[in-house]
Amino acid sequence: MSTAQLRSESRGQYEAKAYAAAGAKSPLAPISITRRDPGEHDVQIEILFCGICHSDLHQVRSEWSAMPTVYPCVPGHEIVGRVSKVGSAVTRFKPGDIAAVGCLVDSDGNCPECQAGLEQFCQHMTFTYNSPDVHLGGVTYGGYSDSIVVKEHFVLRVPSNLNLAGTAPLLCAGITTYSPMRHWRVTKGKKVGVVGLGGLGHMAVKFAHALGAHVVVFTTSPNKKEDALRLGADDVVISKDADQMSNHLGSFDFIIDSVSAEHDINTYIQLLRPDGNLTLVGAPDKPYAVSALGLLFKRRSLSGSLIGGIAETQEMLDFCGKHNITADVEIIPIQKVNEAYERLSRADVKYRFSIDMASLKSQ
Amino acid sequence: MSTAQLRSESRGQYEAKAYAAAGAKSPLAPISITRRDPGEHDVQIEILFCGICHSDLHQVRSEWSAMPTVYPCVPGHEIVGRVSKVGSAVTRFKPGDIAAVGCLVDSDGNCPECQAGLEQFCQHMTFTYNSPDVHLGGVTYGGYSDSIVVKEHFVLRVPSNLNLAGTAPLLCAGITTYSPMRHWRVTKGKKVGVVGLGGLGHMAVKFAHALGAHVVVFTTSPNKKEDALRLGADDVVISKDADQMSNHLGSFDFIIDSVSAEHDINTYIQLLRPDGNLTLVGAPDKPYAVSALGLLFKRRSLSGSLIGGIAETQEMLDFCGKHNITADVEIIPIQKVNEAYERLSRADVKYRFSIDMASLKSQ
Numbered sequence: 001m002s003t004a005q006l007r008s009e010s011r012g013q014y015e016a017k018a019y020a021a022a023g024a025k026s027p028l029a030p031i032s033i034t035r036r037d038p039g040e041h042d043v044q045i046e047i048l049f050c051g052i053c054h055s056d057l058h059q060v061r062s063e064w065s066a067m068p069t070v071y072p073c074v075p076g077h078e079i080v081g082r083v084s085k086v087g088s089a090v091t092r093f094k095p096g097d098i099a100a101v102g103c104l105v106d107s108d109g110n111c112p113e114c115q116a117g118l119e120q121f122c123q124h125m126t127f128t129y130n131s132p133d134v135h136l137g138g139v140t141y142g143g144y145s146d147s148i149v150v151k152e153h154f155v156l157r158v159p160s161n162l163n164l165a166g167t168a169p170l171l172c173a174g175i176t177t178y179s180p181m182r183h184w185r186v187t188k189g190k191k192v193g194v195v196g197l198g199g200l201g202h203m204a205v206k207f208a209h210a211l212g213a214h215v216v217v218f219t220t221s222p223n224k225k226e227d228a229l230r231l232g233a234d235d236v237v238i239s240k241d242a243d244q245m246s247n248h249l250g251s252f253d254f255i256i257d258s259v260s261a262e263h264d265i266n267t268y269i270q271l272l273r274p275d276g277n278l279t280l281v282g283a284p285d286k287p288y289a290v291s292a293l294g295l296l297f298k299r300r301s302l303s304g305s306l307i308g309g310i311a312e313t314q315e316m317l318d319f320c321g322k323h324n325i326t327a328d329v330e331i332i333p334i335q336k337v338n339e340a341y342e343r344l345s346r347a348d349v350k351y352r353f354s355i356d357m358a359s360l361k362s363q
Numbered sequence: 364m365s366t367a368q369l370r371s372e373s374r375g376q377y378e379a380k381a382y383a384a385a386g387a388k389s390p391l392a393p394i395s396i397t398r399r400d401p402g403e404h405d406v407q408i409e410i411l412f413c414g415i416c417h418s419d420l421h422q423v424r425s426e427w428s429a430m431p432t433v434y435p436c437v438p439g440h441e442i443v444g445r446v447s448k449v450g451s452a453v454t455r456f457k458p459g460d461i462a463a464v465g466c467l468v469d470s471d472g473n474c475p476e477c478q479a480g481l482e483q484f485c486q487h488m489t490f491t492y493n494s495p496d497v498h499l500g501g502v503t504y505g506g507y508s509d510s511i512v513v514k515e516h517f518v519l520r521v522p523s524n525l526n527l528a529g530t531a532p533l534l535c536a537g538i539t540t541y542s543p544m545r546h547w548r549v550t551k552g553k554k555v556g557v558v559g560l561g562g563l564g565h566m567a568v569k570f571a572h573a574l575g576a577h578v579v580v581f582t583t584s585p586n587k588k589e590d591a592l593r594l595g596a597d598d599v600v601i602s603k604d605a606d607q608m609s610n611h612l613g614s615f616d617f618i619i620d621s622v623s624a625e626h627d628i629n630t631y632i633q634l635l636r637p638d639g640n641l642t643l644v645g646a647p648d649k650p651y652a653v654s655a656l657g658l659l660f661k662r663r664s665l666s667g668s669l670i671g672g673i674a675e676t677q678e679m680l681d682f683c684g685k686h687n688i689t690a691d692v693e694i695i696p697i698q699k700v701n702e703a704y705e706r707l708s709r710a711d712v713k714y715r716f717s718i719d720m721a722s723l724k725s726q
Contacts, residue, residue: 289652299543299666301664302658
């Protein structure tokens, strides 16, 4: 008898509807998956919307050598839904509540990172999909599904004023851009650059604007200017224009770079003022070429950031509630997910797809 | 009449002995240079010792395209001496005091950087040598000389217990390593790595040890182990040994990298714990290849640092006085400076040359 079977016998389980890829070259297709019945610390959520993140596409196609994909793969880590059942020890949620789940569904809880609220850096954290599932064996299954069961600590509250389809992408695109801005102290009066205006970039613009910063968007596409201004940018720089770029030399407190395609980051490092920081949230395959002098001469720093901890994700959602911030989304039924992937790979979406999971019921 | 002549007429000047290079391929040789008589805010210093910095060698050979060398070039920015004369407005020094001068002799004093005590990042700062000299025209001349005249703000006090030959290198090698450790909060209990054990590295070990950190030296040379431990290291890792390196994965709060030769910094980034920082103080010609994932996964940062401000340089000297820290030096007469350059380019010195300027009197 396998470990997975032993585990599944120790507790009840049920069948859930989902969409999964059977292999790196397979389209997503309907599947029936096993979920655990909620344990005493668990929350069961009926999923209403799930955002499509660029990571979903990479993982489904097994494009990350460091994190090979286990098939079938049910992606989705931008989850919003309604609580349908809670375990006996759950205190913060009751059936009927609107709740959300992001990229993490578990961590060890005891290590220095967990104690510091940085569950995303816990050595034993569990991603929402494609991580070993300690309850049922196999791997975790994500939000392209009609329901999910998650430990209460990893379930977020959603402010009641927020549009739910636009809230889903906050759980990854939102926290990924909010967290480094808080860490590097973006506040009123700071000059903030946003490189790239896609799913992450458009959230970065909204957050930097709401935090009171002077926001400059860098884009290679002149036709994105109007939209950037609408989203909250104060200025737009066409990054291919050296004159426009040099007008901003040494002037930025913080720049967030959301571009995964290969590009020269030294140009952006030169735009930072003393002690300025450039944070990468995109991860190209190739390493960046970084000139040491650009960092030395103004004590600038280059860093990376990966989603955020659970407490900070809740803080971000509350901030969104206060400022009425959601992602700009195009709502699709799950049946159009493969088409959406094709469009996403061409960056043809403003700015995030949000899957209406009601469509899965009629599957 | 040239601007330089006009300027020199407005105030007195005098002839000083020095060593200069006449061109990129010329050896250093005796020369007579013009110094200004001290103005009301100036301090005139009889130079007792001047350290030889690797920058001296680069600048003399005009190896930095961004900062072409003007000849004759009198290098030297690790200066310790005795005050011989002060201007009428000088309050902190009197003749007979021991004083020091580092890499900077002027800045605008009004910009945000100067106001923040970061004169090294002032757009209008004047380097001790090879910067435009607003008083006499031409360029500034450094410490390979029997005297120098410097604005009081840029003159440092030297604690009376310090050995003067070993104090000279504190003015560049010292502050260059002390400043980033203070900025990135190296304190008791932190784990600090020092990459490379040369002029900068050996100072970094002494400071990190005195600050109470657990200090690990990374070196390619097994024969440096004993010396690293003597200087204050708690552990020495041979960086070519992958097993030794992997024992330290994800464990460092701060790593200072003083190596100018080409090397893989991703290996060191992987050794940082969450929020850990790697600061570069060496500047190789070629850009570094930096993997974004190494930065993303623990919110690590990569930064640079360049000497330090004047107030922090004084703080560093006072710290050295309190902990009786000086550089390990080999004292040479100025007549051996060309030989010392040859040895320095082979890294054949433990750990800094300090020129005894008394030797220049007998020239």
